[in-house]
Amino acid sequence: MLHIDTLTKRFGDKTAVDAANITIDRPSMIGIIGRSGAGKSTLLRMINRLTDATDGTITFDGEEITALRGAAKRDWQSRCAMIFQQFNLVPRMDVVSNVLHGTLNKRSTLATMFNLYPQADIHKAIEILDRLGIAEQAPKRAEALSGGQQQRVAIARALMQDPKIILADEPIASLDPMNAQVVMHSLRTIHEEDGRMVIANLHTLDTARRYCDRVIGMRDGRIVFDGTPAQLTTGVARDIYGAGADFSEAATSTEIETLDRPGIREAEAYV
Amino acid sequence: MLHIDTLTKRFGDKTAVDAANITIDRPSMIGIIGRSGAGKSTLLRMINRLTDATDGTITFDGEEITALRGAAKRDWQSRCAMIFQQFNLVPRMDVVSNVLHGTLNKRSTLATMFNLYPQADIHKAIEILDRLGIAEQAPKRAEALSGGQQQRVAIARALMQDPKIILADEPIASLDPMNAQVVMHSLRTIHEEDGRMVIANLHTLDTARRYCDRVIGMRDGRIVFDGTPAQLTTGVARDIYGAGADFSEAATSTEIETLDRPGIREAEAYV
Amino acid sequence: DGITEFRIGILGGENAQDRMNSYQCLADYTTEALGVETKLFAPADYNGVIQGLLGGTIDMAWLGASAYAATYLQDPEAVEPVLIKVNVDGSIGYHSIGFARKDSGITSLDDMEGKVFGFGDPNSTSGYLIPSIEIPQFKDGITMESGDYFGEVKFTGGHEQTIVAVNNGDIDGGVTWADGQGNWEDGYNSGALRKAVDAGLVDMNDLVQIWKSNVIPEGPIVLRKELPADVRATMTQLVDALHERDPDCAYGVAAGDTLGFQPVTHDTYISIVEARKAKIGS
Amino acid sequence: MTATDLSLVKHEADKLFQRKRLIRFAIPAVIAVYLVYIVFAFDLPGLAQRANLDNAVTLASDSWSHKVHVTRDNRSGNITYAVEGERKGTYPEGQRPHWVSGDEVVTIDLGGDHIVRYLPENRTEIEIPGFPLITVQAEGRALISNLPEDLPDWISASDRRIGITTPEGRITLTGARTEVFNYFPGWELFWFTLDSPYHGQSFATILIGERLDPDRSNISGAVSDWWNNAMWRHKDVAWAIGETILMAFLGTMGAAILALPLAFLAAKRFSPVMLLRAATRRLFDFVRGVDALIWTVVLARAFGPGPLTGALAILITDTGTFGKIFSEALENVDDKQIEGVTSTGAKPLQRYRFGVIPQVVPVLLAQILYFLESNTRSATIIGAITGGGIGLMLTQAIQTQKDWEEVAYYIILIIVMVMFMDWVSGWLRGKLIGGKE
Amino acid sequence: MSDATLGVVPQSVDTIQSSYMAQVQRRRLYGGLTLLIFFVLMVSGFNIADGRNAGGFWDGLHQIGDYPADVLSEAWEKRAALPGLIAKYFPALVETINIAAVSTLIGAIGGLFLSLLGTRGLAKWPRIIPLFRRLSDVMRAVPEIVIALVLIFVLGGGPVPAMIAIAIHTAGALGKLFSEVAENADLKPVEGLASTGANWSQRMLLGVLPQVAPNYVSYSLLRFEINIRASAILGFVGAGGLGYELRNAMAWGPGRFDEAAAIFILLFATIVFFDQVSSHYRNRLTEGQGQ
Numbered sequence A, B: 001m002l003h004i005d006t007l008t009k010r011f012g013d014k015t016a017v018d019a020a021n022i023t024i025d026r027p028s029m030i031g032i033i034g035r036s037g038a039g040k041s042t043l044l045r046m047i048n049r050l051t052d053a054t055d056g057t058i059t060f061d062g063e064e065i066t067a068l069r070g071a072a073k074r075d076w077q078s079r080c081a082m083i084f085q086q087f088n089l090v091p092r093m094d095v096v097s098n099v100l101h102g103t104l105n106k107r108s109t110l111a112t113m114f115n116l117y118p119q120a121d122i123h124k125a126i127e128i129l130d131r132l133g134i135a136e137q138a139p140k141r142a143e144a145l146s147g148g149q150q151q152r153v154a155i156a157r158a159l160m161q162d163p164k165i166i167l168a169d170e171p172i173a174s175l176d177p178m179n180a181q182v183v184m185h186s187l188r189t190i191h192e193e194d195g196r197m198v199i200a201n202l203h204t205l206d207t208a209r210r211y212c213d214r215v216i217g218m219r220d221g222r223i224v225f226d227g228t229p230a231q232l233t234t235g236v237a238r239d240i241y242g243a244g245a246d247f248s249e250a251a252t253s254t255e256i257e258t259l260d261r262p263g264i265r266e267a268e269a270y271v
Numbered sequence C: 001d002g003i004t005e006f007r008i009g010i011l012g013g014e015n016a017q018d019r020m021n022s023y024q025c026l027a028d029y030t031t032e033a034l035g036v037e038t039k040l041f042a043p044a045d046y047n048g049v050i051q052g053l054l055g056g057t058i059d060m061a062w063l064g065a066s067a068y069a070a071t072y073l074q075d076p077e078a079v080e081p082v083l084i085k086v087n088v089d090g091s092i093g094y095h096s097i098g099f100a101r102k103d104s105g106i107t108s109l110d111d112m113e114g115k116v117f118g119f120g121d122p123n124s125t126s127g128y129l130i131p132s133i134e135i136p137q138f139k140d141g142i143t144m145e146s147g148d149y150f151g152e153v154k155f156t157g158g159h160e161q162t163i164v165a166v167n168n169g170d171i172d173g174g175v176t177w178a179d180g181q182g183n184w185e186d187g188y189n190s191g192a193l194r195k196a197v198d199a200g201l202v203d204m205n206d207l208v209q210i211w212k213s214n215v216i217p218e219g220p221i222v223l224r225k226e227l228p229a230d231v232r233a234t235m236t237q238l239v240d241a242l243h244e245r246d247p248d249c250a251y252g253v254a255a256g257d258t259l260g261f262q263p264v265t266h267d268t269y270i271s272i273v274e275a276r277k278a279k280i281g282s
Numbered sequence D: 001m002t003a004t005d006l007s008l009v010k011h012e013a014d015k016l017f018q019r020k021r022l023i024r025f026a027i028p029a030v031i032a033v034y035l036v037y038i039v040f041a042f043d044l045p046g047l048a049q050r051a052n053l054d055n056a057v058t059l060a061s062d063s064w065s066h067k068v069h070v071t072r073d074n075r076s077g078n079i080t081y082a083v084e085g086e087r088k089g090t091y092p093e094g095q096r097p098h099w100v101s102g103d104e105v106v107t108i109d110l111g112g113d114h115i116v117r118y119l120p121e122n123r124t125e126i127e128i129p130g131f132p133l134i135t136v137q138a139e140g141r142a143l144i145s146n147l148p149e150d151l152p153d154w155i156s157a158s159d160r161r162i163g164i165t166t167p168e169g170r171i172t173l174t175g176a177r178t179e180v181f182n183y184f185p186g187w188e189l190f191w192f193t194l195d196s197p198y199h200g201q202s203f204a205t206i207l208i209g210e211r212l213d214p215d216r217s218n219i220s221g222a223v224s225d226w227w228n229n230a231m232w233r234h235k236d237v238a239w240a241i242g243e244t245i246l247m248a249f250l251g252t253m254g255a256a257i258l259a260l261p262l263a264f265l266a267a268k269r270f271s272p273v274m275l276l277r278a279a280t281r282r283l284f285d286f287v288r289g290v291d292a293l294i295w296t297v298v299l300a301r302a303f304g305p306g307p308l309t310g311a312l313a314i315l316i317t318d319t320g321t322f323g324k325i326f327s328e329a330l331e332n333v334d335d336k337q338i339e340g341v342t343s344t345g346a347k348p349l350q351r352y353r354f355g356v357i358p359q360v361v362p363v364l365l366a367q368i369l370y371f372l373e374s375n376t377r378s379a380t381i382i383g384a385i386t387g388g389g390i391g392l393m394l395t396q397a398i399q400t401q402k403d404w405e406e407v408a409y410y411i412i413l414i415i416v417m418v419m420f421m422d423w424v425s426g427w428l429r430g431k432l433i434g435g436k437e
Numbered sequence E: 001m002s003d004a005t006l007g008v009v010p011q012s013v014d015t016i017q018s019s020y021m022a023q024v025q026r027r028r029l030y031g032g033l034t035l036l037i038f039f040v041l042m043v044s045g046f047n048i049a050d051g052r053n054a055g056g057f058w059d060g061l062h063q064i065g066d067y068p069a070d071v072l073s074e075a076w077e078k079r080a081a082l083p084g085l086i087a088k089y090f091p092a093l094v095e096t097i098n099i100a101a102v103s104t105l106i107g108a109i110g111g112l113f114l115s116l117l118g119t120r121g122l123a124k125w126p127r128i129i130p131l132f133r134r135l136s137d138v139m140r141a142v143p144e145i146v147i148a149l150v151l152i153f154v155l156g157g158g159p160v161p162a163m164i165a166i167a168i169h170t171a172g173a174l175g176k177l178f179s180e181v182a183e184n185a186d187l188k189p190v191e192g193l194a195s196t197g198a199n200w201s202q203r204m205l206l207g208v209l210p211q212v213a214p215n216y217v218s219y220s221l222l223r224f225e226i227n228i229r230a231s232a233i234l235g236f237v238g239a240g241g242l243g244y245e246l247r248n249a250m251a252w253g254p255g256r257f258d259e260a261a262a263i264f265i266l267l268f269a270t271i272v273f274f275d276q277v278s279s280h281y282r283n284r285l286t287e288g289q290g291q
């Protein structure tokens, strides 16, 4: 399905992603981990074509994504939804409109201007919101929602695109543990029920272990690990994070269950 | 020396200071305590003649301060320096210029319009700054300094006036404990070394106890206590602050030494 | 009481283009004759010169007849006319010419009923004052009110604008000035039409004359009455003799070939003043 | 959520979108209706019909090209050659353009095989490729030509006047004179007029070549001839631009100086007398509302035409504008600094100088400098209407309706001038506000 | 420069004093020079202007009221006719307001595109951002009257040349103000929309416009105020509306001063009215906005 071949991105003389090779042959849920600056976001943004690659190719079902231009590129983006750490909604607009933005690629500018979304789409948007448990919020402005709710609106927008792939760039980094769980759970459900591919950048090891079928570890732009959660031992994690022997998994955890463990407050301060 | 006689200030039907009588016959260091709205600031402002009294008189060395007008009033202000909680410096001007504002009353208007001060004054200003330990900040803009440094600049401006009395309206309320100590220490030193009278409004009991020779307590505009720090028992303090039995002295403390006492963090939240 | 400087106001309007430049020689002669600095001013319209003369900030100017009348009516003691231009044929007048586009089928004022008629500047003699008085005398029923005889009466702002407006069809007919000498197809010998033809703006084959006024006296060169008598005498003499002394300069000052200037008095303009007074009353 | 709840939410959403659509349609609809009204109020259809594209073409081509007139006076038989037909551009006696030849028969080669011949006895021959040879004889006021009945639209002919317009040039014939206009790209005589010895010399020749005028060194002679160029009047133009900037500068700065004390009178916290305050504010509103242009007209009686009048007009208007802006800035000053200065016994002026001025100076300076730039534009307009500066030169050039190259030149100068002032004001802003008090 | 050493090594009071004195000297010198230059510029500028003016400043000062007195006395004499005249010129006023309104509308739309196309992060074609910036600089630099005069030549007199001229200038001026606002816009929504495959106009419409609209409307209102004056002024050169009538009345002089006064009252009242209304709405638009 998705084939990434020696994909490289350079910003000036900084190489953000360095000859990455990934092959994914069936819709799975994949977690990408690595410390800040490892190139996780850049990789995802290249897949969505928000950023252009410097070198290498991305191929999806035989189509070369990296070569797409103009309308074809936007069409690809509509098939490959993206979820952001900061939600990236339109804060002044209501929730349904934000979800309907997932259909923009199919609508003309004029239709958008006059809010001419088909009734079927509006209803579908509400059903998606309902599936994510926030249908009551439909008429509110996005900015009036809590972070977890906003992220679910972003997921709803992604689902509205009816995409083959959902990319999620640290979808839970701005959320509290409670909301983080809800959001990760939603993503997992979507993967399982709809059979969509989900690729999520994650800051925390345990989230990756718990929700993903496959974990990719990045360090300094290179892919240094690619395997099952089971293969992701603490030693491997130390390598990925370039941490010393004092590395504690809890330092990257946001699991709710861990909240009651002593010392968790201090630990969170480092996250 | 200073004699305050049934001094009253009314704002509309609100009586901020109610027939206050204070007699100070030698240069001492006096702390005025009382809770917010008790009339402390108003009292000090009347002494400096920033605010006109509604009734009563202030007499200093036989001269009736409350009757002064125009140049005579400004002359009094130059002999009676004032320090404010918010420093009240000119932030865009450099430190030395701010200190030199203390000489404005003595210099001709025309020369000062163009920022022209005698060299002797400039040297003196820098010596005062040196005495307060901030000579190195001399050429910087006031706004570039930390709060504690700014308050010391304000004290330097007061010293530049070479005043008989220094009034300080909550000089340490905007400062962290470390800086508060430095500032109170400076005021005490000035009082002891130069023999100037210092009257300071203070929010915290322990500061008043520690630095003042005499403490005046105000409540609802009236003077309800006037005595030595030793006479200022917790019971008296309760009266002054109108607090119940749960009154804890720590709640008004900013002393550095108290920082290590357990429970202090919570306590500070009420300050 | 001498003067410290001498200020000449120039208003081509009906005459000159590069006025300051053409007048520089006159300014030099003036400085020489009076021994004081001479300055040239070229306000953008008649009103500027009139205000200057009334306010005493301009000492000498060449006005249009109507502008002189306006000055006179506001303050009879302000200025005095001294000289007038003499055309090459010896006449001292010119005409206001009514014209229209040939393809509009208009050949005379009779055809203008209900049409749009354009004046130039309100202070212009040939562009407004004279036609606004003489055209209603053309036949009964003509007035200069919009919607009476003409469909609409407009000011275009100046002679040039009138010509362009007629040529473009913005207005059906308008008035401008010409000396009335020479041939229509050349735009006459001098005047606003001739300038437009020379500039390639209009083709006289496209235009027809629909009306012509009686002869209008050229505007006077005026001097402020408050000036010392000797200054006035010197300046009058200087301009009067300019043609003999320096024909090139005279060409520039008069904006074309002339026989020079000759003395003139207020009497020449009495009828114009009356006309203007009549307009104020209306 | 239950099915009924969900359908309720859906219904709500449908209504929401209905409402939103209505608003989204209403705004453009209102605008559209207004624009339709404007189309008729401004008579756009009529305008489109009347708009003279020929003028636009004349204007556009004239602005980057010039023409040389070859004129034969049919009465005297004299032939003159003049750039733009102006006296100042006339070729000196004995000189003529290189594309004119012959003595008895004067042949004018317009290029592209278009040839005009001035023959004796006021006869003219015109050769135009693809058109039979045209011959015209002038007889008194009348013209006798061999032109056929039906003419192409580039020839306009009557028995009194013939006009021929070709891409190579223009020919007009009347009884009185015959004139050929030959067009060339570029601004001719921009550097030197024909009577200057430096005309047609290369830059290198002037700089390092032999002395062209025995009385003057080449460089000073060239500079002086260029500066005094009678066609382009570089000296007058420079003065005019200077006058325009001067009007803007004097007006803006004068207004700022006047407005500052007045603004104190209009600011609530510095002016306790309500009546005085209100009076000052109304004064600001009044001088601002009247507008600089009208002030110029009013002042013209007292001061006559010239840059001072323009400067005063700007000064008066902007005193109102600055007064308003300054007093708003003064309303917003921070009390603490004033009180700090007051508590030292400072005199009232010192209080303002140190308590207030340092706070408002950045706002004031930014505004003043911004207005300096925008007043350069106002000064151009004021000059155009009441006399003075580059604005007047522009209006005059447009009014003569033939010197479009000058118009283009002035327009470029005005744009450069305004952009320059924009840059100056930005630079000063950075220098003055960025730096120390 | 002395700052660099400050705080590193404790300095003696003497060095601080002398280095501060040096700084003060320098500042006084620069300050004095600046003041001197300014003073010299003002005085010599005034003298040049005075010299190049027909009448001197001091000679003319006492006459300053003459012209208004002439106008007012005539207007007062004929005061009975004033209401009628005001009614007569009302259509011209409507034309002036229409010119201002249409040109503000068109200019604001133009400024909108200039600002979106000329702002980093938003531009459709990032490479030619400088082109759009220069374009709006040039449009802003051209005084309205320049374009108006040229257009009057091509199109004839009337409101359209004025409208086009003002619209061009407005587009440039608003383009600059707008792009300052747009530069501060939050790009997150834009990116979010981009990730769904929305095209440029959809991104701008949904991602940027809702954020910047209040500021844009507020600036446009301010511009409308300015444009009313501009459209009145352009009337002076033949662009129709109230300015044209005012010029004719003033140029004719006595006999029509009553008309001049009536037109002037209309114009003044209009300017003040729209000033007040627009500043009221501008305050309302920007107040709920934090800064």
Ligand SMILES: Nc1ncnc2c1ncn2[C@@H]1O[C@H](COP(=O)(O)OP(=O)(O)OP(=O)(O)O)[C@@H](O)[C@H]1O
Pocket: A011, A014, A015, A016, A034, A035, A036, A037, A038, A039, A040, A041, A042, A043
């Ligand atoms: N637009 C850009 N211009 C220049 N450098 C960039 C840009 N975007 C990212 N980088 C650099 O590329 C490297 C990888 O960045 P990226 O955002 O992909 O890391 P990340 O793994 O997502 O980190 P984080 O957890 O902080 O989001 C970083 O060093 C970053 O500084």
Ligand SMILES: Nc1ncnc2c1ncn2[C@@H]1O[C@H](COP(=O)(O)OP(=O)(O)OP(=O)(O)O)[C@@H](O)[C@H]1O
Pocket: B011, B014, B015, B016, B017, B034, B035, B036, B037, B038, B039, B040, B041, B042, B043
């Ligand atoms: N300018 C004023 N106008 C009206 N009321 C005032 C004014 N200044 C002070 N007051 C009122 O007078 C009373 C005493 O105020 P004052 O500022 O003297 O109290 P304080 O003891 O200094 O309190 P704080 O600790 O809050 O500074 C308060 O109730 C206050 O609201």
Ligand SMILES: [Mg+2]
Pocket: A040, A041, A042, A169, A170
């Ligand atoms: Mg990232």
Ligand SMILES: [Mg+2]
Pocket: B040, B041, B042, B169, B170
């Ligand atoms: Mg207080």
